Amino acid sequence: MHQFDAETADLLRAIFDFTGVRLGFDPVPLDGPATPAELSARAGRTITADGIGGRRALEIFDEVLSRACISADHPRNLAFIPAAPTRLSVLFDVVVGASSIYGGSWMEGAGAVHAENETLRWLADLAGLPDTAGGVFVPGGTVGNLSALVAARQAVRARLAAEGRPMPARWRFVCGAEAHSSLYQAAMVLDADIVAVPTGEEGRLTGPLLAAALDDLAGQRDPAEQRDPAGQGDAAAHDGVFAVVATAGTTQFGIVDDLRGVVDVCRDRGLWVHADGAYGLAALAAPSARPLFDGIADVDSFIVDPHKWLFAPFDACALIYRDPALARAAHGPQRAGYLDVLDSAANWNPSDYAIGLSRRARGLPLWFSLAAHGTRAYAEAIETTLATTRAAAAQIAARPELELVRPAELSVVVFRRLGWRDADYHRWSDNLLRAGFAFVPPTRHDGETVARFAVVNPRTTPADIEAILDTMA
Ligand SMILES: *Cc1c(COP(=O)(O)O)cnc(C)c1O
Numbered sequence: 276m277h278q279f280d281a282e283t284a285d286l287l288r289a290i291f292d293f294t295g296v297r298l299g300f301d302p303v304p305l306d307g308p309a310t311p312a313e314l315s316a317r318a319g320r321t322i323t324a325d326g327i328g329g330r331r332a333l334e335i336f337d338e339v340l341s342r343a344c345i346s347a348d349h350p351r352n353l354a355f356i357p358a359a360p361t362r363l364s365v366l367f368d369v370v371v372g373a374s375s376i377y378g379g380s381w382m383e384g385a386g387a388v389h390a391e392n393e394t395l396r397w398l399a400d401l402a403g404l405p406d407t408a409g410g411v412f413v414p415g416g417t418v419g420n421l422s423a424l425v426a427a428r429q430a431v432r433a434r435l436a437a438e439g440r441p442m443p444a445r446w447r448f449v450c451g452a453e454a455h456s457s458l459y460q461a462a463m464v465l466d467a468d469i470v471a472v473p474t475g476e477e478g479r480l481t482g483p484l485l486a487a488a489l490d491d492l493a494g495q496r497d498p499a500e501q502r503d504p505a506g507q508g509d510a511a512a513h514d515g516v517f518a519v520v521a522t523a524g525t526t527q528f529g530i531v532d533d534l535r536g537v538v539d540v541c542r543d544r545g546l547w548v549h550a551d552g553a554y555g556l557a558a559l560a561a562p563s564a565r566p567l568f569d570g571i572a573d574v575d576s577f578i579v580d581p582h583k584w585l586f587a588p589f590d591a592c593a594l595i596y597r598d599p600a601l602a603r604a605a606h607g608p609q610r611a612g613y614l615d616v617l618d619s620a621a622n623w624n625p626s627d628y629a630i631g632l633s634r635r636a637r638g639l640p641l642w643f644s645l646a647a648h649g650t651r652a653y654a655e656a657i658e659t660t661l662a663t664t665r666a667a668a669a670q671i672a673a674r675p676e677l678e679l680v681r682p683a684e685l686s687v688v689v690f691r692r693l694g695w696r697d698a699d700y701h702r703w704s705d706n707l708l709r710a711g712f713a714f715v716p717p718t719r720h721d722g723e724t725v726a727r728f729a730v731v732n733p734r735t736t737p738a739d740i741e742a743i744l745d746t747m748a
Contacts, residue, residue, distance in 0.1 A: 280460070286329040293337055294369065298362045302350050302734070305711045309343040328555065343373060347589075350735040353714035356526060356554050358587040359732035360640070367643035368588050371636055378636035381622035388625055391638035394645060395499035398579060399595050399687060400560040403572030405415060410576075410602070411628040412638035416553030419548060419578035420520070420593040422606065422629035424448060424461050425578065426596065427518035427547035429605035431511045443515030449611040450482030450487060450520040450534055455551055458520060470516070478528060478681075482536020492516065511543050518547040524555015524576070526726075527718060529685030534570030550577035553592065555685050556652035557584035557731075560650070561657040564685065576580060576602075582733040585639040586688070594629055600630045659733040662687045666737040667728055670744055677747065680720060686730040689720060692747050703747065713743050 297303065309317075317339045320329060327335075345360040360368075377383040378391070391412055399408040413419050428446060435442060446457040446467040450458055451474045462469045472488045474480055492514040512514040519541050521532040534550065541548045548570060550556065558564035559571070560659035572575065576596045581587035596602045607627025608619040621626050626632045645653065671690045679688040692699070700717035703726075707713040718727040728740070728746070 282329070289330065289333055292733070293333065294366070298365060303346045303348060304342070305349045305352065305708070306342045306345055306693075306712065306715060307708050308345070314339065314343060325391050326584070329690040331514055345708075345714055347449050348732060349714065350732050351715075352732075353728040353730060353735070353743075354714045354716050357714075357731055358582055358589065359581075359584045359586055359633055359646065359734070361644045364587050364644035368640045370643075371639045375533055376636045378634045379626040379632055380617045380624045382624075383619055384625075384636055387636035388623060390642045390646075391625070391636060392623065394638050394642040395593055395595055397645065397719045398556075398559070398593050401557070402574075402577060402595070404595065404597055405575075407599070408595055409599045409628075410593065411625040412581075412634075412636075413592045413594050413629045413631070414590045414637070415582070415592045416455070416551065416578055416580050417460060419553070419580075419592040420455070420549070420632055421456050421461040421464060422594055423549045423576040423578065423596070424465060424467075424518055424520075425630065426602040426605040428465065430547060431517040432600045433604065435512060438512075443512065446515045446517055446519040447492075448520060449485065449516060451478075451484075451522055451525075453478045453480075453525045453527065453530060454520060454522050455553065455617055458551070463738055467517075468515075477696060478525065478530045479532050481533040483541045485519060485537055485540045486534075489514075489516065489540070493560065503514040506721060508544055510546060514745060516546060518549055520551055521551045521574070522555075523550045523552035523571065524558070524685050526530040526554055527687070527720070528681055528689055529555060529682065529683070529687035529729075531567045531626075531738075534568060536570070538573040540571045547575045548573070550574045552577055552655070553580045554583050555579075555585070557581075558657055558661070558685055560653050561661060563658060564662060565684075568627060581638075581641045583588050584657065585641060585653070586644065588601075591637045591641060593638070596628065603658065605622075606630070631740070634672075660730045660735070663723060663735055663737055663740065664728075664730045667730065670740060671735070674744060677744065678737075681690070688728045688730075689718065690726055690727075691725045693721070695724075700724045700726060707746060712746075737743050 299479060318335050321335060376387045378387055381388055394710045395410055416488045447470050448467060449470040452471045453474060470488060472480055489510050496513055511706050519537060521534050523531050538548050557569055558576060578592050578594050581591045606615060606629055609632055615623055620675040625634060664683050668690050671677045671679055676693050678691050678693060680691060704716050717724050
């Protein structure tokens, strides 16, 4: 199984042929789902005692399996948050796999971790965090948010313990009502409650809304606690609030919370602010969008997913802490006699900063592409997607049968087709996917089915948008 022979050499060429053809398509085929029965019939039995051989397995992947997977990087895939990895990042993903690097510790993966850290440094600099900031690439925003919240709660626990105060009966964190569903998963894992602050028409968590919600919690304290003279302003000690999560670009609409207002309230009350920028914080790299993120330099932690809008392959989320020692206190080192040699006191071990131990050096595809192309190319690519989004909004506004639900923010546009009901949107969307033309599933807003575009691919053009809108006429 492990020898390099003529068959392996032949397969190497075949795999690079496949990769080259896939990367050379302009555009790639959109492809689409199939049922288990269809796939069984077409692929046949692939797992057998004797093996079917690499050539045959590759053929089945090429001709059957890959065609039942929607291409996230198709320029008319505007669904959810799609992806648009650069060709260089994809090619380097192959190198990462071939290099067999263990990315969990400095001892084993120093070179890879060094390159990942330089990439994290670029992101921390874009946000304006101090030189001491740092973190780790985790599989996705879900793990990133959870890991940051674990660190935030541990920091509060340690503080209360040091002050000799009792732990609150329940732990909570606060976010806006439009915050991402992964935070609800995090709350479940943490066995904590979410305080989701209603954000009204704007959909934006602001400083005053946050302050009012925190005051509201303080007003619900039982009378014994109301009389406690020690630190009445201490929302952690009295109300179990260990963090506030600001969303820097909601998934549904691209709305950026009032980061400045949120961090100011949290500074006053000694609360950890985490910014969930899984999608939106990529736009820190775009000068035209930078003002939206005023206040980001003062957060305690943030995440951004390079696999969303920073042109890297799945799966990569950059998780960055202002004070990495607080994360290390929560996440590392994992206790086992055989791990002592990794010496977390002296070394930057990525596994000390998030949930998980073994890890792929998943930040390397972004590092390679960023190193090769330079950061200016990234700024320009994001500006291109923002310009395409503005063009899409203008086209929608100019068509009498269409109407924007809200002004476009970042690179998301949500709009309605006047006269259409739920079933019309679904029929339209299904037809476009079946035809291999576009992937634009509808979304729900305030009980209404509406259309939504998310543009993260610089190869999506205003002409693509026009062609899709023409199908709604
Ligand atoms: C996508 C997204 C997440 C979850 O990220 P995954 O990488 O899918 O786990 C979290 N928050 C926001 C705002 C997102 O858009």
